Amino acid sequence: EWVNFVDFFHRIIDRLEMTKEQNVTFKRELPKQAIFVEIDADKLTQVLYNIISNAMKYSPEGGQITFSIKEQEDHIIVSISDEGMGIPKENIGKIFTRFYRVDKARSRKLGGTGLGLAIAKEMVNAHGGTIWAVSEEGKGTEISFTLPYDVAEEDEWS
Ligand code: ATP
Ligand code: MG
Numbered sequence: 001e002w003v004n005f006v007d008f009f010h011r012i013i014d015r016l017e018m019t020k021e022q023n024v025t026f027k028r029e030l031p032k033q034a035i036f037v038e039i040d041a042d043k044l045t046q047v048l049y050n051i052i053s054n055a056m057k058y059s060p061e062g063g064q065i066t067f068s069i070k071e072q073e074d075h076i077i078v079s080i081s082d083e084g085m086g087i088p089k090e091n092i093g094k095i096f097t098r099f100y101r102v103d104k105a106r107s108r109k110l111g112g113t114g115l116g117l118a119i120a121k122e123m124v125n126a127h128g129g130t131i132w133a134v135s136e137e138g139k140g141t142e143i144s145f146t147l148p149y150d151v152a153e154e155d156e157w158s
Pocket of ligand 2 (some may be wrong): 051053054112115116117
C-alpha cells in the first residue's frame, strides 16, 4: 500500500513516546513534506518497533533518541540513533544474525532473544532496502535502513 512515510513514522514515534516509562527524550528530524513509499505497513511497523525498542533498551537514563529521514535520488534513508553503550567494532557485523547478542552477560539482564534485528533485516530486504549499523562504544549507535522511492512517481501525486 502507498503510505506517507513521514506521517507513518510520526505515528509510531508518538505511540512509543506516550507509553514509554523510561527517562529518554525523543528528537525528530523529519521532513515537513510528504514522502510516499509503497510498503507493507504492518511489516515496517515491526521493523521500526524492533529498532526503536533496542534504542530505548540500551539508552542511559536521560539519553536522547534521534529519528531522521533523508531523501536521496531513488531512496530514503531512515535512521534511529541513541546515546547508549554502543556496540564493539568486532561484533557489529553479527548483530543482524538470528539469535546473536553482544556480550551475553550484559544483554541477559536487559532481556531479549536476539531476533529483533534479524527480523528487521529480512523485512527491509523484502522491501528492496538495506540495513546497517554505525556505532561507537560508549557513545551510541545509529541504525539506518533504506527504502526505494521514486521521485517521478511522487510528482504525479502532487
Ligand atoms: P530481541 O530483539 O529479540 O528482544 P535483542 O534486542 O537482544 O533481543 P536484537 O534486537 O536482534 O536482539 O539485537 C541484537 C544485539 O545487538 C543485542 O543483543 C545487543 O547486544 C545489540 N544491539 C542492538 N541494538 C543496540 C543498540 N541500540 N545499542 C547497543 N547494542 C545494541
Ligand atoms: Mg531487540
